[in-house]
Amino acid sequence: MQRQKVHRYVSKDQRSENVAEASTRAETPKARRVIASDAAAHALRLLEKVRSATEAQAHKRAAKDAADPAPHAVVIGGGVAGLVAARDLRQTGHRVTVLEAADGFGGCVRRAEVAGLQLDAGAESFAVRGGTVGSYLDELDLSGSIAATSGASAWLIQGEGEKILANPLPATSLMGIPGHVRTDEVRHLIGRAATVRAAADLITPMSKKWATEPLSLAEVVRSRMGQAVLDELVAPVVNGVYSTDPAQIDIDAAAPGLRAAMQSTGSLARAVAQLQSSAPAGSRVAGLDGGMYTMIEALAGQLQAAGVSLVRNSPVTAISRQPQAEQPYTVHTLGQELKADRVVIATPAEPALGLLNPLLPADQQIEGRSEANAIALATLVVDKPELDEAPRGSGVLVSRGAPLVAKALTHATAKWPWLAEQAGPGTHVVRLSFGRIGEHEPIVESGDDAQLIAQAVKDASKILGVQLQQEDVLGSAVSRFNDMVPLQGGAAAQRRAQVQQALDDLDGVDVVGAWLAGTGLARVIAQARRAVAISAR
Structure with a gap:
């Protein structure tokens, strides 16, 4: 299957020229009455096109059905x-x-063009564990396009009032659960007393009831390592990645194999270390060169070639x-x-x-x-050479106590080498997530994209530790999801x-x-x- 040629680099000058041309075209407004008249006429034309297209498709389907007796x-x-x-x-x-x-x-796998770049506006990666997605991509002849992450670490933002603390997450961890408790990384994040409590997991006997009974992720972490690990490490990860609370997710769904590893090792920390021993940072997820929407294009292309009617x-x-x-x-x-x-x-x-x-x-x-579950993703393309050093690694998760509205940030050009190559030096793509399942977030539910982008610029500045201004933003996009599930x-x-x-x-x-x-x-x-x-x- 031929792959669409992608232009690897669009200069900032070219992007600026495009923006300037668009602004010039927009400077001569029509009168309100003319605009309304044009809009009504345009709507009628669109309805007529839809009606004609639907009738044509119906006739084609009827002819095809008569010729093909297959179910x-x-x-x-x-x-x-x-x-x-x-x-x-x-x-x-x-x-x-x-x-x-x-x-x-594509549903939650979407694409948006921002500042001349074709970017994922929904799911941007897939879990490598189990090989399900990798095998399916092979069936689609996309295995050669699977892209590894840069391996850069993830960080955690904590804080009270206006104070912000930024620290790397433990290198060996699973959904925020540390595989090695007695480390400086863990102590910096939860404090010395909470680290001592978490270490009790290493010597506390494992209940045999835990081998079979239903368990939430929150219940396991709280019992084995204490409330601080749950609140300061696990909750930010689960909120940032799955937009929900650890108490709402089942441990077997959250981390397949973790229950069995706990029983065999007698410890939650040792179980995490065992599961993660062969998975260095960044290796648990992968993406596609050109973005995950490439999979949707391949699927749709194969379906059409096979005679499937896509309406x-x-x-x-x-x-x-x-x-x-x-x-x-x-x-x-x-x-x-x-x-x-x-x-x-x-x-x-x-x-x-x-x-x-x-x-x-x-x-x-x-x-x-269903419960409230409005989620929004704000994508910014910024001209900021200071971000070339990836000051917060591949991305950041945010603790609830921090003075931020966003729950997570992905530094996409630091995470995906193919995207950094397309963007060029000094140009960076960051994605900020807002909203949690089961909670009402006014800035998300308002539907005001401009307000959300303004908040994203403010939050990105605090999270990354690099001051961003509106004039640094080359382009932006908002993608909304009202059907997310934990x-x-x-x-x-x-x-x-x-x-x-x-x-x-x-x-x-x-x-x-x-x-x-x-x-x-x-x-x-x-x-x-x-x-x-x-x-x-």
Whole structure:
């Protein structure tokens, strides 16, 4: 498969010229009445185009259906889970239609052009452990594009009032849990007394009940190492990476293999050290040269080449079922009805349950409301040669007590060598995360991008220890997520069991996605493939 040629460097002068040209074009405003008139006419033209395109697609599908008797699968949702499911269904003999409500595919894997650079505006990496994503990228002929991180360390910001303390996180750690407790790194972060308490883990017997009973990450850390380790080390990592509280995530979902290692070593710290012994800094995650959106492009390209119908701007309003019909399912979208032998629902939880529940008996319907989970990612491209030295490594996690609104910062050009090469000397990309699942963050929920970018510039200055001004910003972008999910906890496991029980009695319907699989590309890909692993022939 040919890879799109990427221009490796765009000079600051070129970017400045582009900005200047855009500003000049914008300096001659139209009268308000003319603008309103143009907008209305433009909207009508767009509606007509959508209607015509939808009718044309419907005619093409009808002709194709008549010529191809293979079972028809409709995938609702074109995020990672939906595209992965569509590819496997096509490979097992189905005709496949993917309906995506938005204008593009990929879901939480997104791309934005900022200051002439093509940047990930969502997920930027994947977990190497287990090899799930690496193997899938190999199937997509992308294994040669897998990119390692720079290996630069992560830091932690703590503070009270206006005072900020910045220290590297322990080199051997897992989700903030230190593998070696009696070190200066740990003492600097939690203090001498808390370090002594954490060291009790090395001599405290391991409860046999912990071998099988449900455990949250918070419960394990608090019991074995104390509250300070939980609050000052683990919580910032979990909040920054997963946007949730350690009490809300199950230890087996958070750290596969950790429970067994605890039982065999008799210590949480020794278990972490054992799991991390072969994983130097930065080696637990990887990305793709050119960004993770390259995977979406490859998937979409292969699907189209295989004859899969990829339909944008097609929200699904309902699914109806006639069990005795030759094609038992009808998918309703934009006034059209698509007949299907099989349906895969690959949307976030709320719309997924909105489609699934009407197919279920009243006593089996599943609660669809979710907690507050608005998350925002602010990306800044800045002209700041002082950041060439990566003063805070590859990124920073923020303790709740620190005088900052952002919960984490990734210094992307310090983390990814391929991106540093594209950006050029002195130009840097930083990504700041705002908002936590289950909490209401006004600056996120307001929807005010300008306010969020202004806050990102302020917070980046404090986090990096390098003063940034608005004039240093060459470009910016905001990406918002309203369907983020934590790693699986008790409530999520219960809902997953309810969904599975309902699907057992509903032949021909599958539900996939992060809200069932858990956070991370590895979990999403694996769950989608398991769900649709049935041949059509």
